[in-house]
Every structure is written in structure tokens, then in C-alpha cells.
Amino acid sequence: MRFLRQVYAILGKELAIEWRTREVLSAMLVFSLLVLVIFNFAFELQGVDILVLGPGLLWVAICFSGILGLGRSFARERDKGSLEGMLLAPVDRGAIFLAKATANFIFIVLMEAVTLPLFVILFNVPIMWFPLVGYIILGTLGFSAIGTLLSAIAASTRMREVMLPVLMFPVLVPLLVAAVKITQGALQNLPFSDYQGWFTLLVAYDIIFVTAAFLTFEYVVEE
Numbered sequence: 001m002r003f004l005r006q007v008y009a010i011l012g013k014e015l016a017i018e019w020r021t022r023e024v025l026s027a028m029l030v031f032s033l034l035v036l037v038i039f040n041f042a043f044e045l046q047g048v049d050i051l052v053l054g055p056g057l058l059w060v061a062i063c064f065s066g067i068l069g070l071g072r073s074f075a076r077e078r079d080k081g082s083l084e085g086m087l088l089a090p091v092d093r094g095a096i097f098l099a100k101a102t103a104n105f106i107f108i109v110l111m112e113a114v115t116l117p118l119f120v121i122l123f124n125v126p127i128m129w130f131p132l133v134g135y136i137i138l139g140t141l142g143f144s145a146i147g148t149l150l151s152a153i154a155a156s157t158r159m160r161e162v163m164l165p166v167l168m169f170p171v172l173v174p175l176l177v178a179a180v181k182i183t184q185g186a187l188q189n190l191p192f193s194d195y196q197g198w199f200t201l202l203v204a205y206d207i208i209f210v211t212a213a214f215l216t217f218e219y220v221v222e223e
Helices: 002-021 023-046 050-080 082-088 093-123 129-154 160-187 196-221
Strands: none
Touching: 002 023, 002 093, 023 050, 023 093, 050 082, 050 093, 050 129, 050 160, 082 093, 093 129, 093 196, 129 160, 129 196, 160 196
16 A cells, blocks of 8 residues: 555656646647648648558557656656655655656556547547557557656656667567557558557567566666
8 A cells, every 4th residue: 555655656747747837738739730730731732541551550550659758757857856856765766767658658648548549530440449448558658668667767868868769679579569550540440450469569569568667767866
């Protein structure tokens, strides 16, 4: 119960700060909208099949917008010196990670809740909301966990805005490939058996990397 109270307290702080500033959400929403609008004009000129290229476009918007928000996760704490105070407090390092990762997950899901309907409207894509939404949330889970861990690493460097994408993209390749494949299968209403292997890969990735990020976070934040 003490561990859960710590998670709840830190998570409440993160949500309260974002509610006052709206810094992370507004940046992610503007960026995702910009990506969708630009590709909408480009695809209209090309006349491409959106059911084929749409999943990749959707995850490009989610990925880049998410990285933009993840970059602020620990940078704000480093700039104000509050991370050191949090580490000196009698708080479990795992609680800090879970609270930060949960906050990032919530922010990215809120961004996706706006991005996905805009994607449907702009590209006139008929979709089955279930199970597509579940697949996107499943991909977001691993994305948020590994992004939180690597954001803590990048925040201690001078070029953190550049370092975070450099660190994340090689690690995210299996997740993004699997997420795009199962999203494509859902958009095209393919049988689940056609992309079951990719779904299994995504679930395995989430389990492995969420666990690994939780266990290694303590060593990442130590000076």
C-alpha cells in the first residue's frame, strides 16, 4: 500500500502540472495534426491506397508526437532540480518509474484519442474501432515504458532533444513494425490469424521491455 500511495502521489503531481500548463499535450496534438494534414495533401496528389499506407502514417504521427512529449518528462525535473529532491526522498525508485510511465501513457493516449478520429475524417477511412483501439493502446504501453526510461537517460545529456530519438528508434523498431502490421490488418479487416504472429511479438515486447525498464530505472537515475 505504501508503494501504491507513492505512485499515486507522483502521478497526481504529474497530472496536476500538465493540467496547469498543458505544455506536453498541446505540443503533441499540434505536431500530430501537422503530420496528418501534410500527408493528407501529399496523398491526395498521389492517389495512393490509404488502407496500405495509412497504418504507417498513423504510427508516424503517434511516434514523433509521443517522443516530443516524452522529451519533457524528465527534462522539466532536471531543469528545476526537483528530480534530485525526489531521489533524496524516501520514495521507491520503481514508484517513480511507474508514476512517470503512467503519466506519459495517459498523455499519449489522450493525444491518440484526438489523432485517430482526425485520421479517419481527413483520409475517409472506414474502420472497426474494436479491436483497432486495443491494438494502438497495446503498442502505446511498450512505447511509453521504454520512452520513460530513455527519457531519464537523455535528460542528463546536453543535447537531450537529439539524444532521445537517437536512443529510442533502434529499440522501437520491433514494436513499430509489429504495431503497423496489426494496425494494417485491423484496417483491412483481415482475419486475426493473418497477423497473429505480429500480435504475439508486440505482447512479448511489452512484457519484456516494461519489466526491463522497471528493473533498470533505479540504476539509470543514480548519478
